[in-house]
Amino acid sequence: MFGRRRDTGTRGTRVRAVGSVFAVLVTAAALLTACGTGKDAVAQGDTFQFVSPGGKLEIFYNPPSSRKPLRNFSGTDVATGNPLALSDFAGKVVVINIWAEWCGPCIAESDELEQVYTSTKDKGVQVLGISFRSDKSKASDFVSNHHMTYPSIYDYSGRTMATWRAPISVVPTTLVVDRQHRAAAVFVRAVTASDLLPLVNRLAAEPIPAAPAAPAGAGQPAAGQPGAPR
Numbered sequence: 001m002f003g004r005r006r007d008t009g010t011r012g013t014r015v016r017a018v019g020s021v022f023a024v025l026v027t028a029a030a031l032l033t034a035c036g037t038g039k040d041a042v043a044q045g046d047t048f049q050f051v052s053p054g055g056k057l058e059i060f061y062n063p064p065s066s067r068k069p070l071r072n073f074s075g076t077d078v079a080t081g082n083p084l085a086l087s088d089f090a091g092k093v094v095v096i097n098i099w100a101e102w103c104g105p106c107i108a109e110s111d112e113l114e115q116v117y118t119s120t121k122d123k124g125v126q127v128l129g130i131s132f133r134s135d136k137s138k139a140s141d142f143v144s145n146h147h148m149t150y151p152s153i154y155d156y157s158g159r160t161m162a163t164w165r166a167p168i169s170v171v172p173t174t175l176v177v178d179r180q181h182r183a184a185a186v187f188v189r190a191v192t193a194s195d196l197l198p199l200v201n202r203l204a205a206e207p208i209p210a211a212p213a214a215p216a217g218a219g220q221p222a223a224g225q226p227g228a229p230r
Contacts, residue, residue: 047071048183049165059186064206067182070175071163075153078131078139084153086181089126093203095196096175097127098161099152101134101142103171105190110146115193116200117150123204124179130155132171178203 048068061067074085086094097113099106117127129152131139136154143152153160164175164183176185176199184203187195 047164057187057189059188061182061184064178064182064184067178067180067184069180069182070177073153073160073163075130075155075160078129078136078152078154079143084128084151086128089128090181091179091208092124092126093120093179093200094177094181095125095127095200096130096177097191098130098132098171098173099142100132100171101138106172107146109172109190109192110142110148112191112193112196113150114146114148116196119193120197120200120204123201125200125204126150128153130161132156132158132161176200176203178206179208 046068048070070086072085072087074083074087076082077084086096095113095116097109099110113127113129117125127150129143129148129150131142131152131154133156134142134154136156139152139154142148155161170188172190174187174191174196175183176187176196178184185199
């Protein structure tokens with residue numbers, strides 16, 4: 001007469017809980033799939049674009065033939081207000097460092113970067129800072145107070161860094177490019193001189209590919225033109 005009582009409330013709660021866990025797992029798997037390119041932090045294409053490094057704090061791109069060139073970016077110098085661009089340092093190894101005046105690790109890191117710059121600039125190494133999410137006057141004071149002799153681009157909004165999808169959620173971050181301005185290494189953490197010196201010295205010593213030879217007759221006047229060979 002009396003049937004077995006079913007605890008539908010408890011069962012329903014369990015079903016919903018299992019369903020929620022499953023949904024979270026599916027979402028996480030989808031995110032991991034979207035982030036994984038099989039090429040660490042290099043997106044497919046002709047230029048370098050940063051994507052999620054899958055938890056890595058250091059990424060190195062070797063052999064050199066695997067590196068992708070960085071698009072040129074520009075802005076104004078934090079200290080002088082003058083135009084400043086990556087292309088100003090053509091043929092140099094460039095250490096690009098994203099910093100902010102409110103970032104604690106950036107204070108100690110600026111001393112390390114200054115050491116790298118002063119000890120390697122004669123070898124063709126340049127340090128280029130990018131000031132992010134900082135009040136302009138405070139950013140200028142930071143440069144002065146910490147005796148930074150290398151230049152920095154002021155980029156409050158992150159527009160400059162958007163050209164290569166810089167990880168603006170992690171400050172500081174450092175990208176090192178070789179003499180051809182191809183991405184050679186990324187550090188998603190604060191760096192030290194001992195991190196950078198062996199790397200930039202090796203990159204500075206890498207041979208620069210010779211320019212392709214001009215085809216026969218290149219630069220000569222066309223037939224019938226003055227100076228053309230008879």
